[in-house]
Amino acid sequence: MHTHASTALGHASAQRPRTGTPHAATGRFRQVKTALTVFLLGLFYIAPWVRWTRGGESSQAVMFDASAQRFYLFGLEFWPHDLPLLLGLLIFSAAALFFVTSLFGRVWCGFACPQTVWTDLFFAIDRRVDRMLGRDHPLGQWAKTGVHVVVAVFTGFTFAGFFTNIVELGPQFISGEASIVAYVTIGVLTFTTYTLAAHARENVCLHMCPWPRFQAALLDPESLVVTYQNWRGEPRARARVPLRPEIATLDSSAYIMPRVANPSVTGSNAATTYRGDCIDCGKCVSSCPTRIDIREGLQLGCIGCGLCIDACNTVMERIGRPHGLINMAPELSAVGGCAGKSVRIRLFRAKPMFFASIMMVTGSAMAWALATRSDVSAAVEHQRQPPFVKLSDGSIRNDYTLRFSRLGVHDSNVEIRVEGLDGAAIRLSNSAQASFTQGARRSFSDRVMVTVPKASVPKVRVPIAFVITDRETRAPVARLETYFWGPGGVR
Ligand code: SF4
Ligand code: SF4
Structure with a gap:
């Protein structure tokens, strides 16, 4: 960050507010x-x-x-x-913050x-x-x-x-x-x-x-930041000191575009006889919520609120000088010369575009996720140890853990059946039924047992599906694919 040295007329006599509350700026x-x-x-x-x-x-x-x-x-x-x-x-918010910071x-x-x-x-x-x-x-x-x-x-x-x-x-x-x-x-x-x-x-x-510690890394030479136009303001002195002739004769367009350095007109040549546009009134400091003097260059304490711009513009109006002694401009312009070339500010620059692309990717992904979002969350997990239990009548049982939740403010009554297994019987661990009620604003989780009679037991592992249906509307709610393990394991 640029740090400006003391002026030929010494440090500013910044007027600090007595109460700790900054002066109100208008603009x-x-x-x-x-x-x-x-x-x-x-x-x-x-x-x-x-x-x-x-x-x-x-x-x-x-x-x-x-x-x-x-x-x-x-x-x-x-x-x-x-x-x-x-x-x-x-991620989107962070990228948006970085994007805006790199620009402004x-x-x-x-x-x-x-x-x-x-x-x-x-x-x-x-x-x-x-x-x-x-x-x-x-x-x-x-x-x-x-x-x-x-x-x-x-x-x-x-x-x-x-x-x-x-x-x-x-x-x-x-x-x-x-x-x-x-x-x-x-x-x-x-x-x-x-x-x-x-x-x-x-x-x-x-x-x-x-945040101020690493925001500097997000800026580039074309970022717009609150900048005291040193080339125009120095040397600062009371209003009665005559204005430097070379800035007094400029037409107003010279103050609008930020300028790059032109050493021949940076102003210090007239230090003892003439002043720049800054009359050292201290209004920019007394209006600043963090009480810093922006004339010393961009600092960690500057939160970019622009209130010093408003305060200084009011002073410029009062003394009949153009706005913009403090303005939003590339930091480089502070040491510019009024006869220099304009600073080029491009919108399509590496840092802003990088952050904009992150915003686009995450924004699109979130929009897609919201648009395709289901109001049901359901999962079934096969119990691995043991993968199956052989009952005394020769039938085979597999156990699963079912988790189910459905958006909404009402209870959800659903029933569950198995597809892909002839003669399979299904029940929950705490009920003989193959149906359950998920309380509103609650999730349901239970052990599900699927038993296949001896005559229908598959020799090896076979794919099956749990189909969950709304008991009132008979509408399918979820279909969960898994496996049923026979005594032969995986073939
Ligand atoms: S408000 Fe403007 S004129 Fe007054 S001290 Fe600040 S920069 Fe100078
Ligand atoms: S932009 Fe705000 S914080 Fe920064 S110097 Fe000006 S008044 Fe102070």
Whole structure:
């Protein structure tokens, strides 16, 4: 990463906010960030309250039913055997994160990471309390803490509501009748939300999160990152110092396209008499949620939120200079010259295309898996030791383990028969019947015994199939192929 040296006029007199809350910036990045924050928080806080009719019963649209090992997402129901889909989703999400980072730097961190989103919410609370009570009101900090705690508890409660019926959880929580697991979940989420968003804040991004450490490896020279246009801003000085003539006379198009280096116009020649566009107001630093000075170059602490861009653009408007002293541009452009050539930014580059291809492969595989997904999971396993049992009347018995589960909220009544063996009798270990009921939201597992009378016993191993049929509709539900072992073994 580029590290810019001190300017000819010394270090910036960055104005840090007194309260620990960054100054509010206004502009396009702030608008996008606010819209995304409202959308993501709304999604989290509202989702568990959305109802969905499942099997004729009103239920939650989104719910992790831990006791039944199910995840419900509107009309979809996922079981533990859908774990490969989750794996696919994780790979897809990781590739999408790498793809976006290789194009636009740490926009995930700046706009969508839960730490950023909740910290932004808590910053907004602090600013609102300051506006209502005044910055130095003696009760200001108490008021902020009170609101922080309420939001943290509600966050913990909402999180717990994804795992149980949230409508019932409210009264149970207040009356002390909720389960101990619910109280622990709410307590842990309340504590982490309050600690991370009200106190740790930017320190999580700066010191605790591993992501910044390897995001640099995902960038390439054409990645767009938040960049201070050093060639244009330096040397920085108060507004009353005259502007460098060579940037004062440029037409506005020169500021739009990022430029590559042109040593003849990088600006340091006018250090003592002229200034660049930066008037050293410190607004970019005081608006920064991680309190870094982007003028020192791209740093690990920069989460790519763009709020310094908004802050600086406001300053540029005020002093009558074009936007973009800080902008989203290849890092190379920071040391560019205003008479240099444009930096070429290609969309089809090795890193973004590599991650895009992973997204396409995993996305297609998941779509195919979802489209062809069966609502029945069934498996039969032949018991190997011993492979068969000879009974006193000369008949031969084979034992199998059957596992069966069927999506849905109702009990499933099915019967089972064997194909491929004349005269075979079939029963389950705990019943004389060849039928069973799989309870709703439960899996069924039992030992199945197949007995063939002496006259029909096959000499060697023969292929057979278990056919499972719905007892009410008579519709076939599953067909499981396996073998029946005769006394001669495998031939
Ligand atoms: S906001 Fe702009 S003008 Fe002010 S210090 Fe930052 S870069 Fe310079
Ligand atoms: S320097 Fe600060 S304000 Fe600017 S993008 Fe990075 S984190 Fe955001």
